[in-house]
Amino acid sequence: MSNITEFADIPEYSVTGNLTLQGARDLVMDIYTENYKKVYAKAPPLYDSDPLTLTLKSMAMLYYMAMQVAERRALAAMLKSAEGAQLDNIGLPFGVKRNPATYATVTIRFTLSAAQKSVAMIPQGTRIRTGAGIYFATTEYAQIDIGETSVDVLAKAEEVGAESNDIPPGVIDTLVDAIPFVAGAVNIDTSSGGADVESDDSLTRRIWLSPTTYSCAGPRDAYEFWAMSFRSDIENAIAISPRSQPCTAYIYFMLTGGKMPSEKDISEMETFMMNEARRPMTDLVICKAPEEVEYSIDFTYYIGASSKKNADIVQQNVAQAVQEYQDWQRSIGRDINPMELIYRLRAAGVKRVEMREPAFKVVESGADKEKALVQIPKLSGQPTVVYGGVEDD
Structure with missing residues (x-):
């Protein structure tokens, strides 16, 4: 199941209506009971150890297994839910293949x-x-x-x-x-360029973007598709073209795990993108790493009296929430937002938070067509997390 942002509003789909094994049993029993009543005008005497009951349960299990096969086949045919080899086959009609692992x-x-x-x-x-x-x-x-x-x-x-x-x-x-x-x-330099096999999420996004590459006009999505196709460790790429620089496309990109690309990565990406099969002949493509915007994490948190027996668990949850927030915040163009951290801390079991840092800050996402600037948040130093103790609920 792919978790790309483009599919955030697409509802889950189940061809079986999320049928469970118990639901299949109930359905078989209900059908048998209904037909029995039509003949004998009373409910059938079904006991757990009765051979007939065991037969009906066996039939229900076979029915459930057949429905699961139908469910898997239906999900395998949809871009959002296809995985592994199923996803590879969905990409073939679009000419999109999974990027292989590469050597550093x-x-x-x-x-x-x-x-x-x-x-x-x-x-x-x-x-x-x-x-x-x-x-x-x-x-x-x-x-x-x-x-x-x-x-x-x-x-x-x-x-x-x-x-x-x-x-x-x-x-x-x-x-x-x-x-x-x-x-x-x-x-004499730092090794780079090694990448694992392309993930399902990355391949799903490229298949989703692939129809835009049929145009020779160089649309934004097409440039982002080709940038994502450069190597399997390209986590995100944004293409912008400032009004003041016509026929110039800037590609800002990040590597897996929020890692900044090296000068070598940027140079190789630029060579890849300048191929005339991937861009209009008149376009100049310039590849860059996003500008880092530093932020800090500094807060004191309190837990309610009703949670004091689980204080150690809450503390562990807080540490995990802080790490997950850092991972979430490390995204191109994502505003530095303390409300997201507070939300995660509340979910971790915290009653109250005194948030000193971070403060809200707008991060450039490339939406401003007047300038070629894309930024990414970067945590400065280590988080300062203070446990303030227990308070009344």
């Missing part, structure tokens, strides 16, 4: 012990690893020319997925495959 990449600098009188070769596939055992291998042949002492080579993680991302410079430093005269190898 990083730049490795190979350094000689001293300049040599002949070219030093770095074979394609040369492996380097971290101390924790994350392996990378060079993607192409490279060489250190005569008189030079180093060369930079692109390397790819050996394991697919996001686990090899965010390794800072200097950590991938163990040369696995020895090369003559090479004294060392180390990464």
